[in-house]
Amino acid sequence: MALELEMTSPFDVAKDAVKAIQDYSVLAAQSLTNFFRRPLYWGDILQQADLIGVGSLPIVVLSGLSIGALLALNSASTLERFGGITLIGQLVSNSMVTELGPLITGLMVSGRNASGMASELGSMIVTEQIDAMRALGTDPSKKLVTPRVGATVFMLFFLTIISDLLGLIGGFAVANLLFGLDSRQYWSNAWQTLVFRDVFMGLVKPVMFGFIIATIGCYYGMSTRGGTQGVGRSTTQAVVTSSVLILVVDFFVTKAIFAVLGYR
Amino acid sequence: MSTPTLPIESPAVQQGDSSADAVVFDNVSIAFEENIVLDGVSFHLPRGETKALFGVAGSGKSTALKLALGLMKPDSGRIFLLGQEVTSMSEQKLFELRARAGIVFQESALFDSLKVRENVAYRMMEEHLSEEEIDRRVREALRFVELERTIDMYPSELSGGMRRRVAIARAIITQPEVLLYDSPTGGLDPVTSNTIVELIIKQRDVYKTSALMVTHRLQDAFTMATHEFDKNANKMVALPKGQRSEVPMSFLILRDGKIIFDGDLRELAASRDPYIREYIS
Numbered sequence: 006m007a008l009e010l011e012m013t014s015p016f017d018v019a020k021d022a023v024k025a026i027q028d029y030s031v032l033a034a035q036s037l038t039n040f041f042r043r044p045l046y047w048g049d050i051l052q053q054a055d056l057i058g059v060g061s062l063p064i065v066v067l068s069g070l071s072i073g074a075l076l077a078l079n080s081a082s083t084l085e086r087f088g089g090i091t092l093i094g095q096l097v098s099n100s101m102v103t104e105l106g107p108l109i110t111g112l113m114v115s116g117r118n119a120s121g122m123a124s125e126l127g128s129m130i131v132t133e134q135i136d137a138m139r140a141l142g143t144d145p146s147k148k149l150v151t152p153r154v155g156a157t158v159f160m161l162f163f164l165t166i167i168s169d170l171l172g173l174i175g176g177f178a179v180a181n182l183l184f185g186l187d188s189r190q191y192w193s194n195a196w197q198t199l200v201f202r203d204v205f206m207g208l209v210k211p212v213m214f215g216f217i218i219a220t221i222g223c224y225y226g227m228s229t230r231g232g233t234q235g236v237g238r239s240t241t242q243a244v245v246t247s248s249v250l251i252l253v254v255d256f257f258v259t260k261a262i263f264a265v266l267g268y269r
Numbered sequence: 270m271s272t273p274t275l276p277i278e279s280p281a282v283q284q285g286d287s288s289a290d291a292v293v294f295d296n297v298s299i300a301f302e303e304n305i306v307l308d309g310v311s312f313h314l315p316r317g318e319t320k321a322l323f324g325v326a327g328s329g330k331s332t333a334l335k336l337a338l339g340l341m342k343p344d345s346g347r348i349f350l351l352g353q354e355v356t357s358m359s360e361q362k363l364f365e366l367r368a369r370a371g372i373v374f375q376e377s378a379l380f381d382s383l384k385v386r387e388n389v390a391y392r393m394m395e396e397h398l399s400e401e402e403i404d405r406r407v408r409e410a411l412r413f414v415e416l417e418r419t420i421d422m423y424p425s426e427l428s429g430g431m432r433r434r435v436a437i438a439r440a441i442i443t444q445p446e447v448l449l450y451d452s453p454t455g456g457l458d459p460v461t462s463n464t465i466v467e468l469i470i471k472q473r474d475v476y477k478t479s480a481l482m483v484t485h486r487l488q489d490a491f492t493m494a495t496h497e498f499d500k501n502a503n504k505m506v507a508l509p510k511g512q513r514s515e516v517p518m519s520f521l522i523l524r525d526g527k528i529i530f531d532g533d534l535r536e537l538a539a540s541r542d543p544y545i546r547e548y549i550s
Contacts, residue, residue, distance in 0.1 A: 044395075136340050137378035140371075141392050141439075142364045 028228065032150060033220040039144075039151040049152035057118050057153075058160030064113050065164045066171055072105050073097055073172030077179035090184055094194035097176030102199060102207040106169035108255055111214035114161055115247040119222035122153055123243035126226025127236035135227070145227070154219040161215035162208065169207065202266040210258055214251050221247040290349065291316045291447040291479035292337050297346030298526075299332060306332050307343070308526035314447075317517050319473050319480040321490035323548065324523035330483040331375060333523075334449045337481060338372055339363040351446055368392070371440030372449040375483075377432040379424040379439070385411070386420045389439045410438040414468060430461030437468055441478075448472065450482040454489050466492050467505045473517065474498035487549060494518040494534040522548065 039045075076097050084090050126149060129135050135145050173195055180186040225243040229235045292314040299307045306329040314320045322330045335341045336348055339355035348356050351369055358366065379388045387394065389410055390403045411417040414434040424432055433453060440448055450469065454462035466489050472478050474497050484490055494516055496505040508516065513534060520537050522530040522545060530537065530545055537549065 132376060132381070133374045133378035134380055136335065137372075137374060137380070139340055139360075139364075140338055140367055141395070142368050143391075143395055144360070144364065 025228075029220070029224045032146070032224050032227065033216075035146045036150045036154040036220060036223070039147045040155065042147070044147065046148055046152050049148065050155050053152045053156035054160050056121075057114070057156050058164060061114050061117055061160070061164060062167070064117060065110055065168050068109050068113050069101075069106065069168035069171035070175040072109050072168075073101055073175030073177075074179045075175075076100055076105065076172070077176035078183070081180070081184050085184070090180075090186060091190055091194065093176065093180045093184070093186060094173075094191035095198040097180075098173060098195035098198050099203060101169050101172035101176070103203045104255075104259070106172055107165050107207055107210035107214060108251070110161065110165045110168040111211065111218065111251045111255075112248055114157070114164065115214075115218045115251060116244055118157065119218045119225075119243040119247040120240045122219065122222030123226040123229070123239045124236055126223060127229030127239040130227065130229045131232050131236060150220075150223045150227070153223055154216060157219035158212055158215035161211040161218070165207070165211035202262065205266070206259065206262045209262070210255060213254055213258060217250050217254060218247050221250065289316060290314060291318075291351060292481060293347075293349035294333070294337075295347040295349070297333075297336065297343045297348060299329070299336065299341070299343045305526045307336075307523075309346070310523070310526070310528055311346075312521055312528060312531050314479055314481055315517075316446075316479050317473075317477045318519060319469070319482060319493060319517060320519045320521055321493070322481060322483045322521050322523065323485075323487070323490070326485075328523040329526060330523060331451050334372065334451050334481060334483055337449060338367060338370060368443070369445055370447045370449065371443070371445035373433070373436045373440050373451060373453050375451040375455060377424070377429075377436040379432055379435060381424050383423075384420070385416070385422050385424070385427070385435050388424065388435060389442055391439065392443055406442055407438075410442040411435075413441070414438045415464075430457045430464070433457065433461075433465060434468070437465070441472060441476075444476060444478075446479065448478050448480040450480060450484075452483055452485060454484065454486055462486065462489060463492075467498075469493065470496055470505045471498045475500060490518075490520060491534070494520075 077093050080096050081090060081093055084092055084096070126135070129138075129149075135149075138145050138148065176195075177188065177191050180191050181188060222243045225239040225246070229239040231238070290313045294310050294312050297307055297310045298305070306327075310329075310333070312320075322333060324330050332341065336343055337350055337355070339348075339350070339358060339360075343356060346356070347354055350366060353366055355363060355366065379385075380391070383391070386404075386407050390407045393403045393406065407420065408417055411420055414437055416431060416434055416438065419427060419431060419435065424435070427435065437453070453465050453469065457465070469480065469482065470493055473480060473493075482490070482493075492505075495513055496507050497516060498504075499506045516534075519533050520530065521528060524544060529542065530540060532540075537545070540546065540549075
């Protein structure tokens with residue numbers, strides 16, 4: 006059987022890309038402006054907060070503990086060589102709060118919820134439920150997108166704090182049980198190393214990551230075409246795009262905060 | 270089959286809306302990439318009339334319904350729904366206008382995460398009506414489609430025909446001025462199809478609701494053109510041949526994006542167009 010390959014012109018590819026960015030920007034902007042326009046679906050926001058926040062708690066707890074413990078374990082051997090084992094608390098605290106806590110939590114929630122949003126909304130598109138909603142006089146952007154964005158941003162903020170704390174606990178468990186580090190030494194080091202810039206960075210990132218996860222998940226869900234195969238495609242694209250965007254935005258946010266608030 | 274009456278008020282025509290037509294298509298065209306779906310289509314649906322839209326698969330029938338409700342925008346031409354031009358309206362304004370219309374989608378499009386009660390009551394829940402009022406009207410609408418027992422079930426627990434009837438209940442609960450049916454009997458057995466046709470006839474004759482109905486089943490449209498709803502007997506009855514012209518029912522056939530027929534049953538039967546003859550034979 007001969008394969009027929011259809012060539013797409015670079016102009017069409019560029020046109021599609023520009024249109025996708027435009028559509029995404031409109032959806033993202035609307036998801037925010039909807040907070041200032043009635044009706045605001047508080048019930049849906051709470052329901053999504055429960056699904057996204059409480060539902061993601063187990064993976065956030067496990068990943069936070071593991072990352073903190075692994076960080077302590079891996080850095081201990083190097084620090085021990087230089088006689089700096091007491092600095093484990095400092096290293097774990099700084100890494101967890103500024104970088105790994107927000108990043109790992111963002112990626113975990115992205116894998117779980119961006120895919121969930123894309124598949125749920127995508128299924129609603131292909132079964133005409135979104136059209137039905139519009140026909141019944143409800144704005145899907147207000148009813149479906151804004152609650153997901155609000156709930157993800159809000160819950161990711163707190164999930165990240167939980168992840169940071171559990172990372173510190175995981176690091177402490179390793180430092181104390183395997184390397185015999187005193188608990189006061191660990192916690193005072195961990196606490197004292199943090200400055201305003203670190204905490205600020207650690208709390209700004211989940212807000213941005215939450216917005217990326219929800220808007221990308223909703224965008225791919227709402228732009229689903231092509232039946233159940235299209236739903237699968239949207240789900241995959243949502244996870245890949247949101248994860249990559251989180252990594253890219255993480256770099257630029259870190260750089261920007263360092264530029265504004267200064268390096269150590 | 271006999272169906273209970275729906276003891277709610279008849280659709281109220283809005284004050285100041287003098288349009289005699291429920292739906293008007295004026296030179297409407299739409300294409301998806303290279304594929305021209307509708308090409309300069311013009312027709313009108315007078316108030317109180319039901320118009321059946323025919324055409325082979327992909328001829329733009331379902332697209333026409335979505336265009337009529339402003340769910341899609343045409344590439345050119347103008348569309349009026351209940352006297353208001355939907356082609357130039359913002360989505361926000363359209364939400365208000367759509368409150369006066371109802372639609373039954375091809376695959377029912379019930380919200381699968383909501384129970385039947387919440388599906389049927391969706392519009393009223395959005396309007397924050399009282400629980401008692403919602404419950405009363407949901408039960409009335411479900412009684413109308415003979416599915417009151419399904420009130421606490423999820424759509425996945427219903428058969429295809431039952432889902433279609435719940436979708437009709439959802440569309441009629443607010444007594445809209447115009448109803449759009451997208452293949453309401455498609456894929457259903459003859460008995461269930463007949464039940465749904467009877468419900469549509471009842472809605473047309475008892476509540477005088479205007480309707481656009483997309484269908485592949487010619488026999489359904491012929492039943493609608495030859496029967497009326499007898500309120501006393503509470504069922505549809507066949508009309509004698511002489512009275513059939515009084516039924517507010519017309520037919521529209523689309524082919525290659527254009528209208529090739531728009532008229533009543535008598536004109537359809539008298540058509541000499543070979544394509545139409547083959548279509549109705």
